[in-house]
Amino acid sequence: MNYYNNDHKRRDIKRRFAKIRQESNEKPKELLSSDTLEAINDWLANCIRYERFLLSNELQYDLRQGDVFEIDYGGSVGAELKGRHYGVILHNSNEKTQTALVCPLVSIRDTDIKDSSWRINIGNLQWRFSNYESIALISQIRAIDKVRIYAKALISLENIPEDQRPNRVPVAILTEKQMEIIIESYFKLLRNKLY
Template sequence: MLKKLHENKDLVREMNRQLMELQKIIENMDEKRGRIFIEWLETQNKYLVWEETFDPSYLRAYKRSEIVLAHFGFNVGAEFGGMHYAVVIRDSSKNNPVVNVVPLSSLDENETEQDVHKDSVFLGTIEGLNEKKAVAIPNQMRPISKIRIFKPKKAKDGVFKLTSEQMDLIDEKIRRMYTKLRKDPENRS
């Protein structure tokens, strides 16, 4: 049986030192950022507890093009964070504890397709989801634990999907950003 952390006095001492340091850092954050970080700590604490007994087979299988609502966390720098929709880019069986996603965002009312960053993909509206114009962010593509997914969780839950055309746009952007592959000879880029 593995020893618990509290049984190692040196680790407990270091943990307390780091927690005190973290508290100082949080206290010096601006209020909005501090609130977001504290909310993330609450979520992270839940994940640490859930992780002990997490069994992905109780969740649904996720299919390419399905949209999930997931918490990307509180991250450093320009890494994508917070609660956002994302599109599944590769099928993930019930037993797989992770799913590969591309985060989605939406344009503000006064923004147009021309305002979309060159590394993002304008998708237009997503049928049934909301009336907002959506954008995929392939440069933030990543695997996430299924623990991070808030919905859909079960096979009976409603699912929103991107169209084949929308997925093709994302695939093409990923191909251009991350590979040296040329388009198929009939559609040379």
């Protein structure tokens, strides 16, 4: 049986970065702005940091539908969401699953987010210390690796019944109604009925 182990990961990382280095040397530097070069540098540093972390750590924990975490969405192209934003887990993810499907969340005050026709207001988040209502970015739903999730205990576990407490503390938990709004809106989007 052939297993993908840490030696394989290290070889893959070296191969990927060698290819990136070669491609960047082939492109004239004057075509890349200093902002673009800085963004590439930041992206590369994050990739290396995540890969190093994954070489020596296994992320084995459950995520529950409706849990909200701070997530690093990384770099972007065009109107894609980038950087750190909150996101809601859309399906349960057990400890053996390395990925999770998430819907990004932003505050109503965030004006730099595009795709305004697919911004669904889900109201205030439970246990969140904010007066702003939250917007679900339905068109930006995506799978992420669990390594992109930041764990911060921003909510009080006293308010959550003991049998419902997650082993990874989310910053908020959506209500059933809020989850229904997101799921129904996503189905409308897939049927081209959300404009």
